[in-house]
Amino acid sequence: MSDPVVIQKAPDGPNGPLKKDYTFTWEDAATDPITVSVWTPPPPVIPPLVDIVVEDDTGIDSDKTILRLSGGGDGQNYLFLNEVTFTSGQTDWRYVTLECRSPASAISALDATVGGALSNSYISLGDADLYFAARRNSDDWADATAEEKEQVLLMATNQLEEYDYVGVVVDDVQVLKWPRMLNDNGDLIRTYPVDEIPVVVQRACCEVALSLLSSSGSVAAGAVDSVRVGSLSVTYATGTAATDTSDYSGLPISAARFLKGLRLQAVLA
Numbered sequence: 001m002s003d004p005v006v007i008q009k010a011p012d013g014p015n016g017p018l019k020k021d022y023t024f025t026w027e028d029a030a031t032d033p034i035t036v037s038v039w040t041p042p043p044p045v046i047p048p049l050v051d052i053v054v055e056d057d058t059g060i061d062s063d064k065t066i067l068r069l070s071g072g073g074d075g076q077n078y079l080f081l082n083e084v085t086f087t088s089g090q091t092d093w094r095y096v097t098l099e100c101r102s103p104a105s106a107i108s109a110l111d112a113t114v115g116g117a118l119s120n121s122y123i124s125l126g127d128a129d130l131y132f133a134a135r136r137n138s139d140d141w142a143d144a145t146a147e148e149k150e151q152v153l154l155m156a157t158n159q160l161e162e163y164d165y166v167g168v169v170v171d172d173v174q175v176l177k178w179p180r181m182l183n184d185n186g187d188l189i190r191t192y193p194v195d196e197i198p199v200v201v202q203r204a205c206c207e208v209a210l211s212l213l214s215s216s217g218s219v220a221a222g223a224v225d226s227v228r229v230g231s232l233s234v235t236y237a238t239g240t241a242a243t244d245t246s247d248y249s250g251l252p253i254s255a256a257r258f259l260k261g262l263r264l265q266a267v268l269a
Helices: 125-133 139-143 146-160 199-214 253-259
Strands: 005-009 020-025 034-040 052-054 064-071 077-086 091-100 224-228 233-236
Touching (some): 020 091, 034 064, 064 077, 125 139, 199 253
Antiparallel strands (some): 077 091
């Protein structure tokens, strides 16, 4: 599979459909030209949102595939699959995420720059859409607007920032706790690249975000009031309840399992 791509397009204007061509280069085609390109468009969305349209005259140019689009609802994301066949008979495919944005909404609130001084999310909206495209039972994500998705990704990142993690930050300038690297004690259970957010952390962020969408803005978990080490005993604060959908710290189980071995236990007085 080739790397996924995120593209943007403005919705149709008052004067009719706004068409736009996109060209995608395939590295393998430099020595093995493309003979067939097939685009699988996303399914129609529920009215009153506007469907995206793949034009019939999309094509190929030996080492490139071409996609012509029109339509699309402002603030909506659309996921396409491009499958190609080379002269040798070999095949490849990639996902392309289209973000349909008017000029007024094109500026994203998310900054997923790895190690950035202004970063506020562990994952971009496009990458989160790709994650949920392959995840079952994620209708709440599919039904949300781009603005709602960005909001819960910001909230999810903020929640994950509340925990302490093994290792140390890569650069003192970075505002988020990831990426991280081994410290002198070798705390990390494995070495992660210092120039990217680990996939498990991104997936945990997505799962927290989905939980926030499903619970109308608050993760369904009890707040821990006290913990006894040894024969573990957890006491939840008044008005909360433990459920089998959250771990001891209040994270959804679906997110906590991705962070196994990365979080530090709280030091109790």
